[in-house]
Amino acid sequence: MDPNIFPRAWKPFFVWAEASGLGTMVRDSIWQFAAVEAVHLLALSVIGGAVLIVDLRLLGLALQRQSVSAVARDAAPWLLGSLITMLVTGWVLMASLAASKYYVNFAFQLKMLFLFLAIVYTYTIRRSFLKRDDSRIPPLMAKIVAVVSILLWSGVGIMGRGIGFY
Amino acid sequence: MSILSFLQWLQATPLSTGIRESTWWYPVIESVHVLSLCLFLGIALFWDLRLLALGLRRVPVSDLASRLMPWTFVGFIFMAASGVLLFVEEPVRFYGNIFFRVKLVALVLAGVNAWFFHYSGAGRSIIDWDTTARTPGGARLAGAVSLFLWAVIVVCGRFIAYNWFKPLV
Numbered sequence: 001m002d003p004n005i006f007p008r009a010w011k012p013f014f015v016w017a018e019a020s021g022l023g024t025m026v027r028d029s030i031w032q033f034a035a036v037e038a039v040h041l042l043a044l045s046v047i048g049g050a051v052l053i054v055d056l057r058l059l060g061l062a063l064q065r066q067s068v069s070a071v072a073r074d075a076a077p078w079l080l081g082s083l084i085t086m087l088v089t090g091w092v093l094m095a096s097l098a099a100s101k102y103y104v105n106f107a108f109q110l111k112m113l114f115l116f117l118a119i120v121y122t123y124t125i126r127r128s129f130l131k132r133d134d135s136r137i138p139p140l141m142a143k144i145v146a147v148v149s150i151l152l153w154s155g156v157g158i159m160g161r162g163i164g165f166y
Numbered sequence: 167m168s169i170l171s172f173l174q175w176l177q178a179t180p181l182s183t184g185i186r187e188s189t190w191w192y193p194v195i196e197s198v199h200v201l202s203l204c205l206f207l208g209i210a211l212f213w214d215l216r217l218l219a220l221g222l223r224r225v226p227v228s229d230l231a232s233r234l235m236p237w238t239f240v241g242f243i244f245m246a247a248s249g250v251l252l253f254v255e256e257p258v259r260f261y262g263n264i265f266f267r268v269k270l271v272a273l274v275l276a277g278v279n280a281w282f283f284h285y286s287g288a289g290r291s292i293i294d295w296d297t298t299a300r301t302p303g304g305a306r307l308a309g310a311v312s313l314f315l316w317a318v319i320v321v322c323g324r325f326i327a328y329n330w331f332k333p334l335v
Contacts, residue, residue: 038324038325041200042321045203045207045211045320047208049208049209051204052204053209062237063225063230063233063234075221153204157197157201158197161193162197
């Protein structure tokens, strides 16, 4: 029996997504999945940059002459825009084989767990630090905040790549 | 020795067969390739956005060049090293794949674009527009060309996996 961290009660949702018009359309096309996947990957590079540029600043490794809040403010619209793009394209990819592939794919399940944690963390704890004046962010705390962010988002990326290999 | 026979020899080397036959090497190298996309292209993207006056507008260009570019360099090393290993795993198939060829051409053009910007274009007069939010036309052009080429590179890279077209060799 393959491991599965999704509750059984979620199964009907995945069955519904796979049977939906969108899921059927993408599944039956030879190029739509690839095209959506390409957009998903382009948005990955944007979200990667938007996350890393701020985390590198928090780690004291880039743009030290700019305040944390200023770098975060510049990155914020790119982060939100790419995140929404990732979620929309990710939904389309998932719907194509929701129940038969993704529901039972352990890498996908872990990816969703990492994604949930990364989004909650980014828009609560991390954001509360990014709004502060630099003098009110203890240096060690800044580094911890950045490392946790990089680990959570890396988890999403690695598990995303893992879906294809599981 | 033709390119094809060289690649056939490469495909028979222990490095190539080792990656092909191992369960873990390919997924690990692939993951490094995808994650370094975030580091290399993600950071390079913000550089391009600054050139296009679409992001980080208050940050001096020289700050980005000295503090951000090293990270794109680190990312590129990982990207290139993992990319070479992915190629070595199955060189003959890659060589015959149209998307791989387009990707290589776009990579060379991206390099030429960056070189041109730094050594003969607007990059040589950075001192004049370092702290201005509005960037010269040459810088905006270089940023736009770079974004376009890297989008082509990423999309073609992903499409290499699909066998829509007959192999060229």
